[in-house]
Amino acid sequence: MKTILKSLLAITVLSVVFTSCGNGGSKKGAQGALSGSAAEKVYVAPGEHDEFYAFVSGGFSGQLAVYGLPSGRLFKVIPVFSVDAEKAYGFNEETKPMLNTSHGFIPWDDSHHPDISQTAGELDGRWVFINGNNTPRIAKIDLTTFETTEIIEIPNSAGNHSSSFVTENTEYVVAGTRFSVPYPQRDMPIEEYKGNFKGALSFISVDPEDGAMDLKFQIMMPGFNYDLSHPGRGKSHGWFFFTTYNTEEANSLLEVNASQNDKDFIAAINWKKIEEYVNNGGGTKAPTRYAHNVYNETTHTATSTIKEEVVVVDPSEVPGAIYFLPTPKSPHGCDVDPSGEYIIGSGKLAAELTAHSFTKMLAAIEGEKFDGEAYGIPILKYDEILAGAVKQPGLGPLHTEFDGQGNAYTTFFISSEVVKWKLGTWEVVDRKPTYYSVGHLMIPGGNSRKPFGKYVLAMNKITKDRYLPTGPEVTQSAQLYDITGEKMELLLDFPTIGEPHYAAGCPADLLKPNSKKIFKLEENEHEYAVKSEAEAKVVRDGNEVHIYMTMIRSHFAPDNIEGIQVGDKVYFHVTNLEQDYDVPHGISMIGANTSELLIMPGQTETFVWEPKQVGVWPFYCTDFCSALHQEMQGYVRVSPK
Ligand code: CUK
Ligand code: CUA
Numbered sequence: 001m002k003t004i005l006k007s008l009l010a011i012t013v014l015s016v017v018f019t020s021c022g023n024g025g026s027k028k029g030a031q032g033a034l035s036g037s038a039a040e041k042v043y044v045a046p047g048e049h050d051e052f053y054a055f056v057s058g059g060f061s062g063q064l065a066v067y068g069l070p071s072g073r074l075f076k077v078i079p080v081f082s083v084d085a086e087k088a089y090g091f092n093e094e095t096k097p098m099l100n101t102s103h104g105f106i107p108w109d110d111s112h113h114p115d116i117s118q119t120a121g122e123l124d125g126r127w128v129f130i131n132g133n134n135t136p137r138i139a140k141i142d143l144t145t146f147e148t149t150e151i152i153e154i155p156n157s158a159g160n161h162s163s164s165f166v167t168e169n170t171e172y173v174v175a176g177t178r179f180s181v182p183y184p185q186r187d188m189p190i191e192e193y194k195g196n197f198k199g200a201l202s203f204i205s206v207d208p209e210d211g212a213m214d215l216k217f218q219i220m221m222p223g224f225n226y227d228l229s230h231p232g233r234g235k236s237h238g239w240f241f242f243t244t245y246n247t248e249e250a251n252s253l254l255e256v257n258a259s260q261n262d263k264d265f266i267a268a269i270n271w272k273k274i275e276e277y278v279n280n281g282g283g284t285k286a287p288t289r290y291a292h293n294v295y296n297e298t299t300h301t302a303t304s305t306i307k308e309e310v311v312v313v314d315p316s317e318v319p320g321a322i323y324f325l326p327t328p329k330s331p332h333g334c335d336v337d338p339s340g341e342y343i344i345g346s347g348k349l350a351a352e353l354t355a356h357s358f359t360k361m362l363a364a365i366e367g368e369k370f371d372g373e374a375y376g377i378p379i380l381k382y383d384e385i386l387a388g389a390v391k392q393p394g395l396g397p398l399h400t401e402f403d404g405q406g407n408a409y410t411t412f413f414i415s416s417e418v419v420k421w422k423l424g425t426w427e428v429v430d431r432k433p434t435y436y437s438v439g440h441l442m443i444p445g446g447n448s449r450k451p452f453g454k455y456v457l458a459m460n461k462i463t464k465d466r467y468l469p470t471g472p473e474v475t476q477s478a479q480l481y482d483i484t485g486e487k488m489e490l491l492l493d494f495p496t497i498g499e500p501h502y503a504a505g506c507p508a509d510l511l512k513p514n515s516k517k518i519f520k521l522e523e524n525e526h527e528y529a530v531k532s533e534a535e536a537k538v539v540r541d542g543n544e545v546h547i548y549m550t551m552i553r554s555h556f557a558p559d560n561i562e563g564i565q566v567g568d569k570v571y572f573h574v575t576n577l578e579q580d581y582d583v584p585h586g587i588s589m590i591g592a593n594t595s596e597l598l599i600m601p602g603q604t605e606t607f608v609w610e611p612k613q614v615g616v617w618p619f620y621c622t623d624f625c626s627a628l629h630q631e632m633q634g635y636v637r638v639s640p641k
Contacts, residue, residue, distance in 0.1 A: 059499025072494030081109030121449030136160030234340030403453030444505030528573030586622030
């Protein structure tokens, strides 16, 4: 096995070399091969808008980046799991609770899979969800404000990677653990992994009205590694599918290797059945600790609550709800086509792509066509559920999306390409190189019942020589292909934030009606908000000082503040009185151990300053807001204690 892995690695390197000089056969390479029409297709004239939004995961930056397609222009980096000095997220007092966890304040994570909320299997553009891998969390971003408004920590989980995909009506956003861990978590020998470690699959309900998330139940699965997942849709609505690897339950994946077994499983979970069981009082209320953080858009303040209980379900309690579908060679991706019939498994080390049939799966369950069981969970017979396989399509298949026209597009990491193939006939119809080593790909709506099959966006792990060099670290990138014809056409490369894993895209029209939201000053219920300059004031309480400050073009009130002493803890509660779209003001204070605040119209934000030195110290507006922006300033006089 070691040699196979080694030779696969060698092929990776070779394929990179091969594709980099092989395409086009000249120094111009792929760029030179692009036609003028490619440039036209991605050109969005000054002042014009893009046709699609693309929400691209920021990987180890912990954030979510918003691009326009087809132009590839970056519009916004939405802070999610990491502090962001530009927006004061995680620095100001209002948003700090968003990054609270059962381990304390964690200012970073690794974000992987965004997914847009759905109604009846189609994108509805209300929220986008994304997972934090490292300290397991799921975040919800409100697509009227493009701000993170809720984060829920996932207990009993580690490497929260099968996440965060939504069911057909956003009944649930689902999270799965990559690592199995002792359950309950405790001090025990690692070599006793087998049988003692468990893999939690978590179902977080989403309130259809206000989107409030609630960790409804966790299924404590056998101690495999769980990887990508996707919900059933249409005929398979009510089911959820998760790939697994290391079904050997080896405690080291290095030498004992995870690939002894010819086949691992896709776990098929009938969540409707388990939901019903839980709704009827089933499951065990188990003690645990996890944070649930909510940003209130009226008070503009987040709160963090530590929850101490979760409902856990052992698979044996609900017979007939979970089955294993044997799938070759450590499957990574697990994708369900728009009709809900085909479940595509991508064995990282397999020579083919496996498509299971949902209809056949139900028949096999009905006919009890089992091939033994694992921990009491029936393993379905491979031949009974197989719909077909795409033979020798490439090397290292990872992820598949669909165009809604009967075609599927799969990424191949090792052979660095996107391969287009036909559902049902399993024939390959086109392939195009990526630059290089593509991970996920995204078609807007491509994991829903209604894909918008105009473009596919490939997200690459390696760029080598594609951009101007920037020292040892080179940007990662996305590539846009036109998929309206029989053959794909490469249109554009653009750099990304952090490592782009997955992305979610939708037509811009879906969000446009709501995406210019501003908050009404009179509805601002922030504890320290002031609604006019007349209310601005400085209040001392022992050595705490609260400054109720306003900002409007082009001054602060109060602007000259005296009576502050070394050793005071000074809270600046600053309200932006503006009520026009796109008129934020900023504020920063010399020597403050925080970032600037960038405050949106009608909102209030707070930072803390603990002056250490006597003197008269200036503050100023950091956002060029008017012709008199440079006049928007003030002083604080700091006297000895
Ligand atoms: S993973 Cu990145 S290439 Cu996190 Cu979805 Cu497959
Ligand atoms: Cu306000 Cu510049």
